[in-house]
Amino acid sequence: MVLSARAEELKKSIQRRRTLDRVFHTIFLLATSVSTVTLVIIYLTLGLESFNFFSQVSIIEFLTSTKWTVLFADKHFGILPLLNATMLTSLIAIAVAAPLGVMIALYLSEYASATTRSIVKPLVETLAGIPTVVYGYFALYFLTPSLLKPLFTGVQSHNALAVGLMIGVLIIPIVASISDDAMKVVPADLRLAAYAMGARKSDVALRVVLPAALSGVSASIILAFSRATGETMIAVIAGGFRSVLSFNVGDSMETMTAFIAQVATGDAPHGTIEYQSLFAVGLFLLLITAVLNYIGIKVVKRWAIRY
């Protein structure tokens, strides 16, 4: 079919736009793959040295022994003390951050005036920007002696409770910010419909908006939990390096990340079993994170409400 000059122009312009679109598609795909490629590189690096590690240490011992004394003369390689510390501190952190974060988000999206919001939201976001080294020392020199020791007996100078609380404060903005954004996007119709049925503001907030935003809220909690398990410096400074299995949160305990930091910045000569152990612990932590994230996503999918 012969087209007029104008139509030819249009046809070419459309084709150009389509190719441009495909080019951009590829560019964006490449950009996205950077994170996956990075993850693969990390897994490979950790995996290679872990392979060396596990050719000398039995996986059974690694997973079941309750003693972790890798840096001492009498070496035991049970990850449980470290895993326990990581889980305890992260659970305390999320127990603090999830309710507080959601509460802040609800407040910001439903109750705060524009002025209040413009002050409070950046303030909360500042919490995430404070260097973790500062949090660590704040927990050690202020939180524990002035707050925790007077309140509870049996709290040591380094303890898991302080670490957990401080990490909790650190991750509040993650939950608050993302949940707030999720709540803001809940359509006005839902709110208005509830008001029309005679609901009060608290009903709307708790029973309409929160459930509607639940997928965003849960996504933020999962992200925050990942961040909590991966937090290093707070655990190093305020948790200490005592790698003993204990369920008393007033005790000093070493998390997986603290151990990795201890060896990575310490005196262990490279190529030794001590140094290789940091890769094994790192790999193990990543695998745990992957599993927890997977479970989290499945849970979120189940609870998501489509509107």
Add this chain to the structure above:
Amino acid sequence: MMANPKMVGLILTFLLVGGVVGYITGWYIAGSSMTGRGLTVTETRFVGEGAKTSTITERVTVTVHGLTQTTGPLAGDILIDGSSTVYPITEAVAEAFMKTYPAVKISVGISGTGGGFKRFIMGETDINDASRPILMSEAQTAEANGIRWIEIPVAIDGLVIVVNRENDWVECLTFSELKKIWEPESTVTKWSDIREGWPDEPIRLYGPGPDSGTFDYFTERVIGKLKASRTDYIASEDDNVLVAGVEGERYALGYFGYAYYPNAAAKIKIVAVRDDSIPDASCVTPTDETVSSYKYPLSRPLFLYVNKRSWDEKPWLREFVYFYLENGERFVKQVSYTPLPSNYYKMAVATLKAGITDGLYSLSQISMWKNAGPH
């Protein structure tokens, strides 16, 4: 009218960002006559006066910040890495050296003794700060890479045993008692387990983490086996934290580097130590004098390991090391460490200047280890 915090924020932003940007711009403009190292050699070199044995003295004209000045005879880079224990001494020396010779650029890292050695035995660094002698495995790798080194003790780090200020029952502990408390599978949980008549209260232990030189030294010296220790004590890499810990617990017992004691003397109580493996040994309290003269049995040497090739090829590095040793006593004291005996430093410099680069360890008369590294 808009809320004021926004205006304040905006003003603050512009001030700070503007200030920073202006500062950086100004710096780059001022430094535009500089090369990457910050100097431009604007005149030809000529061998000047005062040529010493195997030192080539050159006169170099340097443009720094637009001001031309004829500096001393030295210009070059020195890369130092290693122990964070030795770091404060090296930092003080480097700073002073660079004041006299601004054309020598010294950088100091804190990768740790082990991390530093890894770089050193690959030939990446000129000097390694070390809080322990080089290990056999590290020495072997160095040899394989063709790296030779000069081992130079530079200071002593004493190790102190401390208790809470309100502890009135401990004055002196013996090595056997310390070993009993700290050995792996130790059965000591209360003070009364250590010595008859001491309080029947649980003992709270504080100490450095197992990945530190202080720990290595303590275990080897007191318990008799490297890294052999009980694992249920409160461990921290930051000795300030250990001080605070012992200060806050009535029944605490801790150990850490002597350098942290002078500033904490008012907060905690120091314990004398007796090496009961030596007959007729007495309780020695750690002081500058007893540590420096090895009377106090818990002292460990701190080292510099210098790359031999850098030593041969870089005159400014040699000058730096001489400077380090000639002024060593002063700087070591300045950062709260303990210097080796005065005559050691003089002998060491003389030895090095005479071209002998071995055996400095024996000059220091440190009897802790029978020989120097490889250890």
Add this chain to the structure above:
Amino acid sequence: MGNQILIGTGRRGVKLKKILDKLLPFILSIAVFIAVATIVSLLITLITTGGHRLSWNLILNYPSSNPEEAGMRSAILGSIFTVGLSALICIPLSIATAIFLVEYSRGGRLASILSYNISNLAGVPSVVFGVVGLGFLAYGLGMGRTVITGAFTLAVLTLPLVTVTCVEALKTVPDDLRQGAYALGATTVQVVRRVVLPRALPMMLTGGILGISRALGEAAPILVVSGLLFIREDPVSLFSKFTVMPLQLYNWISRPQPAFVELSSAGIIILLLILLALNALAISLRQLLVRRMEQLWR
């Protein structure tokens, strides 16, 4: 869901509901109060311990063993340089990733796998990034222990956070606008460029600033990658040696001399001021963009 609202219609229920309704904003604001109280107590602690050590020396001088003369100059410049570079790498990557996940592969299988990977990346400890950065970038690729290696390490560290924020930003743009544009025959690029991005940009900025704030405060990965602390020259090229503020502060606080501990507090105040300025910058930029957008669409 609707039934639950009817639960409060009995007489006693109504009274309880009334009380709850009045109380709820106060209960919620307790959370805000806790957050604010933490920041304030942190600031007070810092100011009381280190406030008297604030001086121009702290910014202009190089590190020294004399606390009266010591400054963070090389660390400040190193931080700005490295973090600035990492932002230049991270932010475009994050925006591109977010665009791909939301605009191009709307909730498909590929998108879920990719966002799962990003969540996993978020859980990697910062020190592991340092170890991998050292092994892979510095030694493996031969980039050395330099500014550029630090920048890439930090960029990858902040990538998940910024990406997730950008994804949320894109999700806040109402779908009708997109559909309308597509209905008019626009290509995805046009939709993104003219419809979606302008609206999402302010929030993406927030994400970028959050990422920069995090990167500015990281000590462990830089300790592993660079290891240097005492540098008396400014980083002038991509391949310069460098150090960063948190590292300097971490070292000062563990020195025996109390003067250094105080200096560390003062240095932290400076770091927080810089963070404050960055946040304020983000807010003002955000306002600007929002206002410009409102003008366009009026």
